[in-house]
Amino acid sequence: xxxxxxxxxxxxxxxxxxxxxxxxxxxxxxxxxxxxxxxxxxxxxxxxxxxxxxxxxxxxxxxxxxxxxxxxxxxxxxxxxxxxxxxxxxxxxxxxxxxxxxxxxxxxxxxxxxxxxxxxxxxxxxxxxxxxxxxxxxxxxxxxxxxxxxxxxxxxxxxxxxxxxxxxxxxxxxxxxxxxxxxxxxxxxxxxxxxxxxxxxxxxxxxxxxxxxxxxxxxxxxxxxxxxxxx
Amino acid sequence: xxxxxxxxxxxxxxxxxxxxxxxxxxxxxxxxxxxxxxxxxxxxxxxxxxxxxxxxxxxxxxxxxxxxxxxxxxxxxxxxxxxxxxxxxxxxxxxxxxxxxxxxxxxxxxxxxxxxxxxxxxxxxxxxxxxxxxxxxxxxxxxxxxxxxxxxxxxxxxxxxxxxxxxxxxxxxxxxxxxxxxxxxxxxxxxxxxxxxxxxxxxxxxxxxxxxxxxxxxxxxxxxxxx
Amino acid sequence: xxxxxxxxxxxxxxxxxxxxxxxxxxxxxxxxxxxxxxxxxxxxxxxxxxxxxxxxxxxxxxxxxxxxxxxxxxxxxxxxxxxxxxxxxxxxxxxxxxxxxxxxxxxxxxxxxxxxxxxxxxxxxxxxxxxxxxxxxxxxxxxxxxxxxxxxxxxxxxxxxxxxxxxxxxxxxxxxxxxxxxxxxxxxxxxxxxxxxxxxxxxxxxxxxxxxxxxxxxxxxxxxxxxxxxxxxxxxxxxxxxxxxxxxxxxxxxxxxxxxxxxxxxxxxxxxxxx
Numbered sequence: 001x002x003x004x005x006x007x008x009x010x011x012x013x014x015x016x017x018x019x020x021x022x023x024x025x026x027x028x029x030x031x032x033x034x035x036x037x038x039x040x041x042x043x044x045x046x047x048x049x050x051x052x053x054x055x056x057x058x059x060x061x062x063x064x065x066x067x068x069x070x071x072x073x074x075x076x077x078x079x080x081x082x083x084x085x086x087x088x089x090x091x092x093x094x095x096x097x098x099x100x101x102x103x104x105x106x107x108x109x110x111x112x113x114x115x116x117x118x119x120x121x122x123x124x125x126x127x128x129x130x131x132x133x134x135x136x137x138x139x140x141x142x143x144x145x146x147x148x149x150x151x152x153x154x155x156x157x158x159x160x161x162x163x164x165x166x167x168x169x170x171x172x173x174x175x176x177x178x179x180x181x182x183x184x185x186x187x188x189x190x191x192x193x194x195x196x197x198x199x200x201x202x203x204x205x206x207x208x209x210x211x212x213x214x215x216x217x218x219x220x221x222x223x224x225x226x227x228x229x230x231x
Numbered sequence: 232x233x234x235x236x237x238x239x240x241x242x243x244x245x246x247x248x249x250x251x252x253x254x255x256x257x258x259x260x261x262x263x264x265x266x267x268x269x270x271x272x273x274x275x276x277x278x279x280x281x282x283x284x285x286x287x288x289x290x291x292x293x294x295x296x297x298x299x300x301x302x303x304x305x306x307x308x309x310x311x312x313x314x315x316x317x318x319x320x321x322x323x324x325x326x327x328x329x330x331x332x333x334x335x336x337x338x339x340x341x342x343x344x345x346x347x348x349x350x351x352x353x354x355x356x357x358x359x360x361x362x363x364x365x366x367x368x369x370x371x372x373x374x375x376x377x378x379x380x381x382x383x384x385x386x387x388x389x390x391x392x393x394x395x396x397x398x399x400x401x402x403x404x405x406x407x408x409x410x411x412x413x414x415x416x417x418x419x420x421x422x423x424x425x426x427x428x429x430x431x432x433x434x435x436x437x438x439x440x441x442x443x444x445x446x447x448x449x450x451x452x453x454x455x456x457x458x
Numbered sequence: 459x460x461x462x463x464x465x466x467x468x469x470x471x472x473x474x475x476x477x478x479x480x481x482x483x484x485x486x487x488x489x490x491x492x493x494x495x496x497x498x499x500x501x502x503x504x505x506x507x508x509x510x511x512x513x514x515x516x517x518x519x520x521x522x523x524x525x526x527x528x529x530x531x532x533x534x535x536x537x538x539x540x541x542x543x544x545x546x547x548x549x550x551x552x553x554x555x556x557x558x559x560x561x562x563x564x565x566x567x568x569x570x571x572x573x574x575x576x577x578x579x580x581x582x583x584x585x586x587x588x589x590x591x592x593x594x595x596x597x598x599x600x601x602x603x604x605x606x607x608x609x610x611x612x613x614x615x616x617x618x619x620x621x622x623x624x625x626x627x628x629x630x631x632x633x634x635x636x637x638x639x640x641x642x643x644x645x646x647x648x649x650x651x652x653x654x655x656x657x658x659x660x661x662x663x664x665x666x667x668x669x670x671x672x673x674x675x676x677x678x679x680x681x682x683x684x685x686x687x688x689x690x691x692x693x694x695x696x697x698x699x700x701x702x703x704x705x706x707x708x709x710x711x712x713x714x715x716x717x718x719x720x721x722x723x724x725x726x727x728x729x730x731x732x733x
Contacts, residue, residue, distance in 0.1 A: 067392070067439035068432045069399035072410055076432060079417065079634060080424040094640050099624060166301070173303035177403060179603070179624040179635070184305055189625075192542055192607045195569050197313040205306055212301030247513045313546065323552065324537070403627060405540040418501075418630030419510060421637060421657075 009199045014190045021186030022207055028100070028172045028182060032107040033165060039108065040115035045145060047120050058116070065113035070174050074106040078178035081105075103175035103182075111168045115161060122157030123149055155226050162219040169211055183207060232426040239416050243434070246407045252326075254407030256434060262326065262408065263395040266333035267387070270394075273334060274341025279371070281346045292342070299339035305400055308332040312404060325406040329398065337394055344386045348379035385453065388446035392439045399435075409434060485530070485687040488554055493535045496523035497553035497680075500538035501628045503653045504712040504719070505559045505577075505677075518712040519557040522576055522679065522696075525704075526555065529695035540627065542607020545570055548680055555692070556680030559647065561609050562733050571689055573679035574696045578726040580671030581613050583643040584636065584651050587666050591642060594670045597621050602643035603636055605629040609673065610645045617672040630654075643668075647675055649719065656718030676733055693731075700728040 046058030065073070082090050082098065093101060126149050134144035173184040187204040191197050236243070246254015253261070280292035299307070311332040315323045323331070352375050360370035401408040413431040417424055488494050498506035498519050506517035515536045527534035539547055544558045548570060562572045583602060585591045591600075598620045604610040606625040614623055626632045629646055633654050636644040644651070651667055658665060679696075681689050699705040705728050713721045 063440055063443075064436065067396075067443065068435045069396035069410070071399040071402060072428065072432050072435060075410070075414070076428045079638070080428045082638060082640075083424055090639070098640055170301075170303040173305045174400070176305075177627055179626055181624070184303070185625075187309075188542060188606055189611075193612070195545065195565075197309070197546060201306065201309055201313065205302055205310070208303060208306060209298060209301045213297070216297070216301065242513065247508065250512060250514045251508075312543075313550075403540075405538060405543060407538075414628070414631065415501075415508070418628070418634055421634060424634070424638075 004199060005196065006199050006203070008196050009190055009194050009203060014194065017186045017190055018183070018203065018207070021181060021183035024100075024180070025169070025172045025182040025184075026211070028103055028107065028175065028180070029165070029169050031104050032111060032168060032172075035104070036108045036112040036115055036168075037161075039112040040119055043112060043116035044119035044123065045142075047116070048123060049141070062113045062116055065109045066117075070106065070110050070171055071177060073110055074103065074174060074178050077106040078102040099175075099178055099180040102178055103172070103180040106178075107168065107171060107175070110171070111164060114167070115164050118160035118164060119153070119157050121160070122153040125156045126152045155228050158222055158226070159219055162215060162222065166212055166215045166219075169215060170208065173208075232430055235416070235420075235423065235426050235430055242412055242416065243409065243430070246412055252407060255412045256409050256438075258326075258407065259395060259398045259409045260438075262329060262333070262398045262401070262406075263391065266330055266337060266394050266398075267391050269330070269334045270337035270341055270390075271387075273338030274345050275376070277338055277342035278345025278349065281342055282349055296339045296342055299336060304332070304336050304397055305403065307336050308400055308404060311335070325401065325404050328404060329401045329406050333394060333397060336397075337390060340393075341387075341390060344383055344390065345379070348383040348386075349375060351382055352378050381453065385446045385450035388442060388449060392442045392446070395439055395442070396435070483687055484554065484682060484685045485691060488530060488532060488688070491532075493532050494523070494527040494530055495535045495537055495552075495554045496520075496527075497537050497539045497544060497547055497556045497558050498523065499541060499544075499558045501630055502559050502650050503657075504717060505649065506536075506557070518577070518708065519559065521708055521711075523555070523557040525699055526557075526679070526692050526695050529691060529698075540607065541605050541629070544607075544680065548682060551682075555688075558680070559650075559677055560680045561647075562676045562678045562731070563609060564733065569683070571681040571683050571685070572731055573681060573689065573692045574728050574731045575676040575678045575726070576696065576728055577649070577677035579648040579675050579677065581610060581645060581647050581673045581675055582651055582671055583614075583645050583668045584655065584665055585643045585668060586636075586639070587664055589642050592668070594618055594668060594672065597643055600643070601641040602645055603632040603641040604645040605632055609675070610647075613673040614645050645672070647677075649713065652719045656720075676731075678731060696728050 043058050043061050046054040047062070049055055049058075078098070081102070082093055085093065123145075130148055130152065131144055134148040135141070139147065172182055175182055176185040176188065179185070183204060187200055191200045194200060242255065244255050245257050246252065248254065248257075277292055277296065280288045281296065283289050308329065311328045315328060315331055356374055356378065357370055360374045361367075365373065398408050399410045402410040402414065405411070410431060413427055417427040420427060496519075498515060498517070500506050500508055500515050502517075502519075504517050506515060506519040508514065509516050515538065520536055523534050523536060537553055539553070539556075539558060541558075544556050544560060545566065547553050548556050556570075559577075560566075560570075560572075562575060566572075583594065583597065585597075591597060594617055597618045599622070601622045601624060602614060603624050603626065604614065606627060611623050611625055614621055623645075624635070624641065626635065629650060632646075633644055635641055644654075646654070648667075648671070655662060655665060655667060679692060681692065696705075699708070706724055709721075709724045711717075713719045713724075715722065
C-alpha cells in the first residue's frame with residue numbers, strides 16, 4: 001500500500017476538526033437519547049392501552065417512523081418541515097443551528113420508534129397477572145404500569161435498549177447530509193483537504209469503534225449483573 | 232403531491248434509464264434484493280464460524296462481526312469506495328461499491344440471525360443426526376440448516392426491509408437510487424420540498440411497511456405451525 | 459499445497475501488490491478499451507447537468523469530453539460523480555479523465571495533472587437582497603452554505619476567516635438551503651451562481667451576487683499523473699478547438715446570449731495552463 005501516513009491527517013488543524021466532530025456526535029447521541037426514551041415509553045404505553053385511538057396512534061407512529069429510511073427523515077426535517085413553520089419560528093430555528101436541531105428531531109423520532117417496540121416487548125414479558133392484580137387492588141392503568149409492571153420490565157428492556165443506543169450512535173453519521181458538522185462530516189472535510197482517504201477513515205473508524213465497544217461492554221456488564229430472572 | 236407524481240413518476244421509477252444508468256425505485260429494489268441474496272451465503276458461513284468448536288475460526292470471525300457491527304454503515308460504504316479497486320484490481324462504480332458494502336455489512340448481521348437460528352434448533356437434532364452416522368457437515372446441510380431456515384424466514388424478510396432502507400445511503404456517494412432522484416427533483420422544482428420529500432417518504436413507507444407485514448404474517452404462521 | 463496452487467497464489471499476490479506501481483500507457487489502454495470514460499458533475503448547469511426533458515447529461519464539460527474522445531478516436535462514456543469524489547475516482551482509475559468543473563490549484567498538482575485551462579471564472583457569494591450585505595467583509599460571523607469537497611469552503615474561509623460555512627452533498631442542495639433562508643450566502647463559482655440566479659425567474663429581485671470574487675478559478679480537465687501521451691493529445695485537441703474557432707462557439711453555445719447566463723463576450727482563450 002503506497003505510504004500510509006497517519007500524521008498527515010492528525011495535524012493540529014485536522015485534529016481540531018475531527019475532535020469537534022466527535023464531540024458533536026456524542027452530544028447528538030446524548031440529547032437524542034434523553035428525549036427519545038420518554039417519547040418511546042409514551043408510545044409503548046399507547047400501544048398497550050385499552051383505548052383504541054391510543055393503540056392506533058401508537059401503531060401509526062411506530063410503523064411510520066420505522067419504515068422510512070433515516071436519511072429521508074432527516075432530509076424531510078431539514079428541507080421540508082421548516083417551510084411549514086410560521087415565519088417567526090422558522091427564523092428563530094435558522095438563527096439557532098437548524099442543522100443540529102433538525103438532526104436531533106430526525107434521530108429522536110426514528111430511535112423512539114424502535115425503542116418503543118423494545119419497551120413494549122419488555123412490558124409484555126411481565127406476566128399479565130401482575131397488571132390484573134394491580135388493577136384489582138385499585139391502581140389505575142398508569143399507576144399499575146408505573147409502580148408494578150415497568151420496574152419488573154426494566155431488566156428485560158435494558159439490553160435491547162442499549163442495542164438501540166448503539167444504533168443511535170452509528171446513525172448520527174447520517175446527519176452529515178443535512179450539514180450537521182458531526183464526526184462523519186468532519187471526516188469528509190479532512191479527506192478533501194488532505195487527499196488521504198485511507199488514513200482519515202482509519203482514524204474515524206477507530207473513533208466510532210471506541211464508543212461502540214464501550215456501549216457493547218456496558219450491555220454485557222448489565223446482563224451479567226442483572227440477569228433476567230426466569231418466571 | 233399528485234402533480235409531482237404525475238410529472239416525474241418515470242424519473243422516480245427508473246432514473247435516467249434507458250438514456251443513462253438505471254436509477255430510482257427499480258435500482259433501490261435491485262440493489263436491496265441482490266445485497267440480501269449475496270449476503271445470505273456470507274451470513275451462513277460467518278454464522279457457522281460463530282458456533283464452530285474450532286477457536287481459530289470462532290475468535291477472528293467474532294472479532295470481525297463485532298467490528299463491523301460497531302461501525303456505521305456509511306463508514307463501511309466509504310471503505311468500500313477506497314479499498315475495493317485496489318483489492319480487486321477492478322474499477323468499481325457506485326452500484327458495485329454500494330453492493331459490496333451492503334453485502335459485507337449485512338453478512339455480519341445475518342451471521343447473528345443464522346447463529347440464533349442454528350442454536351434455536353433443539354440440540355437433540357444434532358445428536359440424532361450424528362448417531363445416525365452423518366458427519367458434522369452433512370448434519371448441518373441436511374438436518375439443521377433446513378429447519379433453521381424456516382425459523383429465520385421472518386427475520387430474513389425484516390433484514391430485506393432494513394437493507395432497502397440502507398440503500399438510501401447510496402445518495403451520499405452519488406448513486407442514483409430513489410432518494411438521490413428525489414433530491415434532484417427537489418433542486419429542479421425548488422419550491423415544493425414538502426411534496427417531493429413527502430412522496431419519497433410515502434414510497435419507502437409503502438414498500439417497507441408492505442414487506443414487514445409479510446414478515447409479520449410469516450411469523451404468525453410459523454408460531455402456529457411450530458412443534 | 460500443490461505447485462500450481464502456489465504459483466497461482468503468488469501471481470495473485472504479485473498482481474495486488476504490483477498493480478499500483480505498474481506503468482501503463484493510459485492512451486493505449488483507452489484505445490484498446492474502445493471508450494473514454496469521462497467524469498462529470500451532472501449537477502452544475504451549464505458545465506454539466508441533466509436535461510430534464512431528455513434525461514441525458516449535457517453541458518460545456520460534456521462537450522469538451524466528446525472533443526477529446528473524437529481526437530482519440532473512441533466513443534465517450536460520461537459518468538456522473540460527486541464533487542468530493544472527482545479526484546479519488548480519477549486516482550483509482552474509475553474514470554480516465556475529469557471534465558468536472560475542476561479548479562487547477564497548486565495543492566491538487568501533487569495528485570493530478572491539468573490540461574490547458576478550459577474556463578476562467580471566479581468564486582463569488584450570492585446573498586439575499588434583504589440581508590443588507592453588500593461587501594464580503596460583512597459576512598463575518600454569519601452563515602454561508604456551499605457544496606462539500608470543492609475549493610469553495612477553504613476559499614471562503616480565507617476571504618472571511620470568521621465566517622461559518624455549512625456544506626452539503628451537491629451545490630443545488632446548498633442553493634435550496636439559501637432559498638429557505640437557512641443561511642445568508644451561497645458560495646459557488648461565478649458561472650454556476652449566475653446560472654442559479656437565472657433559474658430564479660421572478661425571484662431574482664430578492665437576490666444579488668456580490669461583486670467581489672473570493673478567488674479566481676482556472677478550470678481544466680483533470681488527468682492522472684505520469685501520462686504524457688494522453689496529456690499531449692488532450693492539449694492538442696484543445697489547441698485545435700481554440701484555433702478553429704470552435705472553442706469560442708462552444709462557449710457561446712452554453713454561456714452566450716441565448717443561454718440563461720447571457721455573457722456578451724468570452725474573457726479568456728484556451729491557451730495556457732499556468733497558475
